[in-house]
Amino acid sequence: GESVGLHLPTLSVQEGDNSIINCAYSNSASDYFIWYKQESGKGPQFIIDIRSNMDKRQGQRVTVLLNKTVKHLSLQIAATQPGDSAVYFCAENRDSNSGYALNFGKGTSLLVTP
Amino acid sequence: KAGVTQTPRYLIKTRGQQVTLSCSPISGHRSVSWYQQTPGQGLQFLFEYFSETQRNKGNFPGRFSGRQFSNSRSEMNVSTLELGDSALYLCASSWGFGTSQGYTFGSGTRLTVV
Numbered sequence: 001g002e003s004v005g006l007h008l009p010t011l012s013v014q015e016g017d018n019s020i021i022n023c024a025y026s027n028s029a030s031d032y033f034i035w036y037k038q039e040s041g042k043g044p045q046f047i048i049d050i051r052s053n054m055d056k057r058q059g060q061r062v063t064v065l066l067n068k069t070v071k072h073l074s075l076q077i078a079a080t081q082p083g084d085s086a087v088y089f090c091a092e093n094r095d096s097n098s099g100y101a102l103n104f105g106k107g108t109s110l111l112v113t114p
Numbered sequence: 115k116a117g118v119t120q121t122p123r124y125l126i127k128t129r130g131q132q133v134t135l136s137c138s139p140i141s142g143h144r145s146v147s148w149y150q151q152t153p154g155q156g157l158q159f160l161f162e163y164f165s166e167t168q169r170n171k172g173n174f175p176g177r178f179s180g181r182q183f184s185n186s187r188s189e190m191n192v193s194t195l196e197l198g199d200s201a202l203y204l205c206a207s208s209w210g211f212g213t214s215q216g217y218t219f220g221s222g223t224r225l226t227v228v
Contacts, residue, residue: 034217043118043204043219044157089157101147101170102217104157 012111019077021108023090026071032093034102035064035075039086047075047088077110085112116141118207118220126226132193135223139186139207143218146188148180151202151222160203163188164210192225200227 013019025033031052036044050057050064050073057064063076073090087109091102119138127133139146147170148160159172163182180190186207192199202222 036219041221043206043221045219046217091157101159101162101172102149102157103159104149106156 009106010109010111012113013080015080015082015112015114017080019075019080019084019110019112021075021077021088021090021110023073023075023105024071025073025090025092027092027103028068028071030092030103033064033066033073034091034093035062035073036089036091036104037084037086038089038107044089080110080112082112082114085110118205118218120203120205120220120223122223123221124224124226126228127195128228129195129197131195132191133195133225134189134191135203135205135225137188137190137205137207137220139188139205140218143207143209144186145208145210146182146186147206147208147217148188148190149204149206150174151204152200157204160190195227197227200225 034049035047037047038044048057048059048062048064050066055066061078065074077084087107089104089107091104118140121136125133137146145164147162149157150160151157160174160178161168161180162170166182177193180188182188202224204219204222206217206219208217
């Protein structure tokens with residue numbers, strides 16, 4: 001069935017290194033993708049989004065890459081900091097007949113070590 | 115500017131009981147969506163409300179229901195609770211219907227069914 005999934009459940013990086021979190025999606029009709037960060041005890045927090053008519057979008061220290069050919073999405077975090085430790089989710093905006101619903105991946109836990 | 119407020123933060127209920135969770139969206143936001151988050155299934159869409167009408171519904175049994183009031187506040191109800199209903203229930207609000215842009219999540223209500 002259609003799904004959004006993550007390649008790695010956990011990722012450990014050293015402070016200052018760059019992090020790359022990957023995500024695969026299967027619905028080629030998805031036209032909007034979002035990355036969320038969730039810290040313990042909090043709800044998901046928007047990081048960055050990208051529409052299907054784009055290949056790349058940059059934010060502050062974050063870049064999202066979209067490869068529609070292989071249905072792959074990645075989140076790159078530059079100069080990873082301890083405060084980046086959290087669970088990261090990719091989500092696709094899946095249109096239904098009467099509205100939109102976010103379809104989330106399982107999440108990748110990012111641990112930043114000093 | 116106040117964020118999305120969910121009450122209560124924590125709840126313990128017994129199997130067979132029913133529960134009502136509340137969500138107050140960001141001022142001006144008219145769309146409210148609900149998600150269930152569990153370690154096994156991740157984040158799953160429950161339903162979306164806009165202008166007091168349910169516009170979209172996920173694949174959950176009829177025991178899960180919701181409503182939205184004229185001030186955009188929303189409640190969700192789960193009847194005949196089962197152990198598997200233990201989860202973090204998240205509410206997200208946005209300014210318009212049918213868009214996940216500007217989705218802002220609350221911190222959730224942690225429901226434990228014993």
